Amino acid sequence: MTTESPYVIEVEHLTVSYHARAALLDVSVRIERDQLVGVIGPNGAGKSTFIKAILGFIKPDIGTVLINGGDAQKATGQVAYVPQRGAVDWDFPITVQEVAMMGRYQQIPWYTSPRPTDYQAAREALEMVRMEKFGERQIGELSGGQQQRVFLARALAQGSDILLLDEPFAGVDAATERAILDVLERAKEAGKTLVVVHHDLATAAEYFDKLILIKQRLYGYGTPQAVLQEDLLAKVYEGRLRIFRDVVREDAS
């Protein structure tokens, strides 16, 4: 079962395809405990697919994903997930409190209602992201950053050690981005491993301990200094080099 390995997520030779096109090709990466890891790469690079494979939501063509040493497809509930904002139906009749409670669904037996401890856990999770005052709001009535924080609360309420976030910073302003990052860092200090899909190279070095650079294949995994190399980025983002010169230089300074 659970081996005492320093790695919480072990991906070996992962290949996932949609029809003839490989979304991920032979990706192998091992992610250590208590890290804030950014997944970067251009649009359509397979970043979301990578997250879904770790979740065990898609079956790889070949390769394995191990979560705490166990198969990802069977390791239900060890990984919590924060969806992309665009993937959520914001008109769904559901309140903030109910979304946070969803994080507890796995612990609630199917024949009972949520218990007082579940309400407690959901409230604590909302407090952690400072959304406890909005419990009765319908989720569509919140601002973009608040919506993101509610789903973060849901992931925290799940109590999993691994959190996967798909583009949490997309479409929020700078102050909100800070607030979200703050919650992520506190979660890391509480002993969670976070894997975050991120699109903004300019902030990647500042936000994350480790970066995964993918475009179908794995181009690099390591510290931002190691990954944000001009030659690597040039290979991944063909023809858009000019932008990265700045990134690389900023990083060097």
Next chain:
Amino acid sequence: MYELFIAPLTEVYFQKALIGGSIVAVVAGVVGCLVVLRRMAFLGDALAHAMIAGVAGGYLVMKMIFGLEAHAPGMLLGSLLAAIVTVALISFVARISRIKEDTAIGIMYTGIFALGVVAVSIFRHYIHIDLMHFIMGDILGVADIDLWVSAFVAAGVLTILIFFFRHFQLATFDPIMAASIGLPVLMLDYLLTTCVSLVVVSAVSMVGVILVVGLLITPAATAYLLSDRLDKMMGLAALFGVTSVVGGLYLCVWLDSAGGGAIMLFCTLQFLVVLAVAPKYGLLARWLRLRRLVPQQVVEDVLTTVLRHSGPTPVAVIKTYVHDDRGDLARALRQMIQDGLLRQAGEDYELTEKGDVEANNMLRAHRLWEKYLHAIGTPHEEVHATAHHLEHIRKGGAVDYLDEKLGKPDTDPHGKVIPGGSS
């Protein structure tokens, strides 16, 4: 009064219609909520149409093998099978070809409906199915067996939905998370489709093929306009289903019209009324909200006016400087006090701390825009008026960009001090 309301209640056919219709409406409303939220409305339609093939098939098989005439459970089972085959064919075609799902639904349900119609007419001497009855339904002629069937279906489906409420809620709202915590998402999909099929099958004999989808989705959609929680939405949908049946049946007796039609007509009118007056998502509420919305421009103009006046400002002064042709000013002032931007000092208004920060930001934007206009060679007399329009453009770091570009100036072209930025 007695004639209108009580007399119909003493008739057995009316009682049966009321009971049968209400049972079906309750369960259709509850299931319908999930159908609406999952955008499967068309599927309900497809299932209803596919049924006729199943009914004909069930009739034929039971008659040929067991010699039973119009065996209800046989026909029910046939309908279910036809519904499942239709769903399977739809997803098969959508998955393996470039045909999208809505087209696949359109092809399959008309095809299977046609198969049923042809079968019924070929075997018309052998099996006795009234196509008109099937298409229009006959709620005023509900048989006891129909009542029992729908009662069992309703009990079964409601039990499933109540027990697995959280499962259906999560699988509908966020299937990826549902799968990640180990819910059998695919099984739940099949279970829901089966429930929808059961409900449709039990409702067709009352309201007919064409109207059944309305009974499934209209009460649910009506409830959707009124609720922010799924459990509440389901309760309301059930309620609206029952009121549709009750209202529709009275309508049908009074107007001497077709039962199914009257029910759906009442149901639709009920939806339209709610659409108009729903407190949060209704048209009236939306219109009022838009009307009540204070234009940001008026708010910002008030802020800068009070700031420039420095100190408590009489309304008369604000009126001279704030451009207000829609009569928004009084409301704007009230709104700003509520938002903590202004406070009232006797008859006058003054800025709160928050208002002061906002006003200074505005002034800074205004003066930077003036500086910018001056720099790009705008005629002197136009600078103020144009900057007054442009000062409202502040999102996305526009003002800081100007500041940067102009080399962080201290004064505007008129020599006035540009306040420092803060957010």
